[in-house]
Each structure stands twice: as C-alpha cells, then as structure tokens.
Amino acid sequence: GTLAAIGARGEATAAELAEDEPRLRTQLLYAPGKKYEAWQSISTRLLRVLGMEGRVVRGRPRGxxxxxxxxxxxxxxxxxxxxxxxxxxLLRRRLGSCGPATEADLKWWTGWKVTDVRRALAAVGAVEVELDEGAGFVLPDAVEPVTADTEPWAALLPGLDPSPMGWQQRDWYLPPELRAPLFDGAGNIGPTVWWDGRIAGGWAQGRDGVVRWRLLADVGREGAAAVEASAARLQEWVGEARVTPRFRTPLEKELAGPAPARK
Structure with a gap:
C-alpha cells in the first residue's frame, strides 16, 4: 500500500503518505520497559525498512x-x-574511510557473524596490522603508516557523527572517564569537541542559538584557543538556524539550558 501511494504521488512525506494509506498511522510501543520507551507511528520505521530493502529512496526534506x-x-x-x-x-568502503579496525569493531558495526566478517576481509585482501588493542585490518594500499607531520587541530562534530561511532573499542580516542556525560542511555553519542585526534569535551546549541562548549580534559592554552576558534566558525555557519538533537545526552542538555517556561 505504501509503495502504491508513493508511486501515485511521485514523492511524498510520511504524513502525506498516511493520508493515502491510513495504516501508516498505526501506533506501536517501542522498547517497552526501557527508559526511552515511546509510542510511535510505524510510518517512519516502515519507510526505513523499505529503504534498506532497496525499494524506496529518501530525498530532500520539506522546508x-x-x-x-x-x-x-x-x-x-x-x-x-x-x-x-x-x-x-561494504567492508571495503568501511576500511577505506575508517580503517584500521579490529575484527570485533567490524562485527559490532555490521551486525554480521564472525564468519561473514572474515570472509569479507579475505575477499578485499585486508592486511593485518598490529594495534594497541590487538590485531587490526587495513586495505592493501593503506599498510604504510602516515608519516607526514600534521599540525594539531580542533573540531566540533555533531551527535552520531561516524567518527566517534565507528568503532566498538574507543579508548584510543575517548578516555573511559569522559564517556558518561557524552552518551545517552541507548549508547548514542552527542555533540563532541575534538583536539588533535581525541575527544576532549562536548558542545551544544543553546535555545538562544549560541554554541556553547565545555572541555572535559586538559588540552592546554593552544588547544582551548583552537576549540574556541572552531566554535566561532560553527556559530557563523549555523547562523539563525536552530538544531534540535534527536538524542539528548547529559552534557548536551546541560549546555543547551533549561526549557523555556510555559506561559
């Protein structure tokens, strides 16, 4: 029914499709018993499944x-x-953009069986390399380590960015003691502040539109100045837009400030 409605309209939002296929308004309780349980319509989840099956594609947002x-x-x-x-x-692209990775990282990221991971590693000719946490894998053209000197850098990355979400073992760029304020109860990471390849804090956009950040680790005067400059660039880029995170983390909620009082 949903595919027929999309075909008739050419393109449409979930709300528009629900006008033609009322069953999309069906409400189900997701994650019962969890802190994040909620009643939601099936429309968005059904469309995502159809997308993963290669039957529909998501286009530009409305507005x-x-x-x-x-x-x-x-x-x-x-x-x-x-x-x-x-x-x-898929594994070739994953290693090409986020390599190296351990077998455990790849199993966690893909949700595959270990046998599937190993078969795919063999198919792409992945090369085993030694990492601090054990054996990792890279593509054949990425065996040699990068030797070019790079200047320290700062960045403010959004929640669920692929960089902090790309590995199961995160100690090499995220100290365990910094995790609690940066993740929500379901394991989603919020907006992060990076300094020279490691997470050093978090940030949020306040309800007044101001980008606020906080360092959770000592990065020195140079690092703090670089983070401040990066926040200023982000502030200029965002402009008047307001971004509401879908997954709220303790630090993000604190930096964003309390919700406005109801009149």
Whole structure:
C-alpha cells in the first residue's frame, strides 16, 4: 500500500503518505520497559525498512535543512548484488574511510557473524596490522603508516557523527572517564569537541542559538584557543538556524539550558 501511494504521488512525506494509506498511522510501543520507551507511528520505521530493502529512496526534506520531514520516492531500477559481494564492498568502503579496525569493531558495526566478517576481509585482501588493542585490518594500499607531520587541530562534530561511532573499542580516542556525560542511555553519542585526534569535551546549541562548549580534559592554552576558534566558525555557519538533537545526552542538555517556561 505504501509503495502504491508513493508511486501515485511521485514523492511524498510520511504524513502525506498516511493520508493515502491510513495504516501508516498505526501506533506501536517501542522498547517497552526501557527508559526511552515511546509510542510511535510505524510510518517512519516502515519507510526505513523499505529503504534498506532497496525499494524506496529518501530525498530532500520539506522546508529547511533542519526539517525532519523527508520526501520519499520509489527506487530506480538497479541490479541486485549477491550477499557475499555486497558484504565485501561494504567492508571495503568501511576500511577505506575508517580503517584500521579490529575484527570485533567490524562485527559490532555490521551486525554480521564472525564468519561473514572474515570472509569479507579475505575477499578485499585486508592486511593485518598490529594495534594497541590487538590485531587490526587495513586495505592493501593503506599498510604504510602516515608519516607526514600534521599540525594539531580542533573540531566540533555533531551527535552520531561516524567518527566517534565507528568503532566498538574507543579508548584510543575517548578516555573511559569522559564517556558518561557524552552518551545517552541507548549508547548514542552527542555533540563532541575534538583536539588533535581525541575527544576532549562536548558542545551544544543553546535555545538562544549560541554554541556553547565545555572541555572535559586538559588540552592546554593552544588547544582551548583552537576549540574556541572552531566554535566561532560553527556559530557563523549555523547562523539563525536552530538544531534540535534527536538524542539528548547529559552534557548536551546541560549546555543547551533549561526549557523555556510555559506561559
């Protein structure tokens, strides 16, 4: 029914599709018994499943870039890859952008069985390298370590950014003592402050639009100045837009400030 509604409209938001297919308004209780349990309509989750099955694609949002009302369209015809080939290609891209990674990292990130991970590693010719936490893997063209000198750098990354979410073992860039204020109860990481390749704090946009940040580790005067400059660039880029995080973390909520009083 949903596919028929999309086909008739060409593209549409979940709310628009629910006008044509009322069953999309069905409410289900997700994560019962958890702190984050909630009643939600099935529309968004169904559309995501259809997307993962390669049957629909998500287009641009309705309104500004901060809108969560995305348009959906039917997926153009495309060839289906065999499962093993698809897994190998996904793993190749993963190592190419976020390598090296351990076998445990890859199993956690993909949700595959260990046998699937090992088969895909063999298919892409992954090379084993020694990491502080044990054996890791890189693509054949990334065996040699990067030797070019780079200047220390600062960055403010958004919540759920692939950099902090890309590995199961995070101690090499996120000290365990800094984790509690940066994650929500479901394991989602919030906005983070980085200094020279490691997470050093967090940030948030206040309800007044001001970008506020806090360091949880000592980065020295140079690091603090670089973080401040990075926050200023982010402030200029965001402008008048207001971004509401979907996953709230303790530090993000504290920095964002209390909700406005109801009149």
């Amino acid at each position: 500004s870039w901060t809108s969560s009302q995305f348009r959906w369209a039917l997926m153009p015809a495309h060839p289906e890859l065999p499962v093993a080939e698809a897994q190998s290609e």
